Amino acid sequence: MRIAMIGGGYVGLVSGACFAEFGNEVAVVEADPGRLALLQSGRMPIFEPGLETLVAANVAAGRLAFGDSVAAAVDGAEAVFLAVGTPSRRGDGHADLSFLFAAAEQVAHALTGYAVVVTKSTVPVGTGRQIAAIIRSVRPDLDFDVASNPEFLREGSAIADFLRPDRVVIGTDSERARAVLRRIYRPLYLIEAPILFSSLETAELTKYAGNAFLAMKITFINEIADLCEKVGADVHDVARGIGLDGRIGRKFLHPGPGFGGSCFPKDTLALMRIGQDAGAPQRLVETVVAVNEARKAGMAQRVVTACGGSVRGKRIGVLGLTFKPGTDDMRDAPALSILPRLLEAGAAIVAFDPQGMEQARPLLPAAIAYAPDALAAAEGADALLLLTEWNEFRALPPERLAAAMRGRVVVDLRNVYDPAAMRAAGFAYFGIGRGG
Numbered sequence: 001m002r003i004a005m006i007g008g009g010y011v012g013l014v015s016g017a018c019f020a021e022f023g024n025e026v027a028v029v030e031a032d033p034g035r036l037a038l039l040q041s042g043r044m045p046i047f048e049p050g051l052e053t054l055v056a057a058n059v060a061a062g063r064l065a066f067g068d069s070v071a072a073a074v075d076g077a078e079a080v081f082l083a084v085g086t087p088s089r090r091g092d093g094h095a096d097l098s099f100l101f102a103a104a105e106q107v108a109h110a111l112t113g114y115a116v117v118v119t120k121s122t123v124p125v126g127t128g129r130q131i132a133a134i135i136r137s138v139r140p141d142l143d144f145d146v147a148s149n150p151e152f153l154r155e156g157s158a159i160a161d162f163l164r165p166d167r168v169v170i171g172t173d174s175e176r177a178r179a180v181l182r183r184i185y186r187p188l189y190l191i192e193a194p195i196l197f198s199s200l201e202t203a204e205l206t207k208y209a210g211n212a213f214l215a216m217k218i219t220f221i222n223e224i225a226d227l228c229e230k231v232g233a234d235v236h237d238v239a240r241g242i243g244l245d246g247r248i249g250r251k252f253l254h255p256g257p258g259f260g261g262s263c264f265p266k267d268t269l270a271l272m273r274i275g276q277d278a279g280a281p282q283r284l285v286e287t288v289v290a291v292n293e294a295r296k297a298g299m300a301q302r303v304v305t306a307c308g309g310s311v312r313g314k315r316i317g318v319l320g321l322t323f324k325p326g327t328d329d330m331r332d333a334p335a336l337s338i339l340p341r342l343l344e345a346g347a348a349i350v351a352f353d354p355q356g357m358e359q360a361r362p363l364l365p366a367a368i369a370y371a372p373d374a375l376a377a378a379e380g381a382d383a384l385l386l387l388t389e390w391n392e393f394r395a396l397p398p399e400r401l402a403a404a405m406r407g408r409v410v411v412d413l414r415n416v417y418d419p420a421a422m423r424a425a426g427f428a429y430f431g432i433g434r435g436g
């Protein structure tokens with residue numbers, strides 16, 4: 001089957017490459033000339049493990065191509081996926097649908113025969129019907145259907161998530177569209193991945209509900225971690241104690257500096273607005289948004305306190321900048337709210353991240369220096385601040401850190417280090433929720 005993918009970012013590129021891997025002929029349209037030039041020369045504009053190899057194999061097999069022409073991509077395509085960004089709209093937190101509606105209009109002008117226009121981007125309830133209305137207004141003659149197929153992949157394990165998903169959600173009113181999507185996802189039927197068919201609205205809401213629930217789980221354990229610190233309990237033991245209950249589950253019970261990333265912050269905010277507009281306020285989600293914002297803002301103070309009440313004139317080595325390991329994505333990373341505050345408080349910052357420094361540089365104040373590796377970031381530092389749990393940071397021996405650093409303070413906002421080992425190496429160690 002011929003498939004067009006509009007948008008070659010984290011979702012469009014991975015989805016396009018995986019659909020090609022299923023045996024389809026996929027044309028990815030990318031509007032950003034810089035990203036497109038990289039893709040056309042065989043280089044990846046984003047870091048995602050395994051992606052370069054998967055893309056190269058499918059390009060070589062003639063199943064995957066990149067271009068900037070929507071018309072060329074949709075020619076003969078039975079399905080056109082929209083995978084463009086839906087960031088928070090400046091000022092009010094609603095999802096900004098301008099990229100999506102512009103893409104839908106381009107597709108409407110370009111289609112030559114029947115196709116299903118499938119929204120992969122995360123969009124508010126009602127967007128699928130708005131897309132149908134846009135296409136109908138541009139091309140009243142056109143035979144088409146719309147569907148919602150939200151994407152659940154995680155950056156860092158995106159390919160495995162796409163090829164072996166927990167479930168696939170497909171929302172559409174049209175039996176013909178269902179048949180096209182069933183054919184596309186046939187390889188997943190063979191591995192018995194659950195494929196859930198629903199209405200457009202249900203599929204659209206399922207994505208937001210899923211992300212909001214996960215964000216709520218993280219926020220819950222973060223608040224329990226704060227309580228652990230006050231009462232002398234250990235949050236990891238609490239998390240294990242509750243997580244082994246099958247009704248709760250063990251995942252997403254890891255405390256940290258507050259969730260960030262390209263999805264949870266904007267999607268919780270958007271769901272909050274959707275609920276308010278629909279007259280069904282999502283009060284838990286509203287609280288999650290507020291608690292998480294306050295948490296990220298409060299993290300710098302934690303570092304100041306760990307440094308004895310002031311960081312003025314102190315050098316802080318920072319390990320990790322991205323919102324999680326396995327990606328170069330800096331969108332809404334906690335580093336973006338913590339590090340500027342530390343600079344304002346008078347600290348000098350030397351940071352290292354294995355993949356994120358290029359993306360981080362334009363988003364962070366120019367006064368931040370970057371080190372070529374983790375030990376170089378720790379060199380001469382009064383305090384070490386771990387922000388992202390990359391594996392290579394876990395493996396750093398405490399004695400090596402102690403030898404490199406001037407001071408003896410470690411603030412570990414992901415709890416990757418063993419407090420006893422850190423203390424044995426002479427560090428004042430500050431984790432999260434490890435009150436015991």
Ligand SMILES: NC(=O)c1ccc[n+]([C@@H]2O[C@H](COP(=O)([O-])OP(=O)(O)OC[C@H]3O[C@@H](n4cnc5c(N)ncnc54)[C@H](O)[C@@H]3O)[C@@H](O)[C@H]2O)c1
Binds near residue numbers: 008009083154
């Ligand atoms: N990143 C994730 O982990 C993830 C996971 C699930 C769902 N999502 C959702 O998927 C959507 C895309 O997210 P992303 O992270 O891939 O965003 P992204 O910003 O990395 O990619 C979007 C791409 O679309 C391109 N684009 C915009 N308009 C275009 C047009 N008219 N024609 C061609 N290309 C166009 C942009 O240049 C950009 O490269 C969002 O709605 C997001 O919420 C993201």
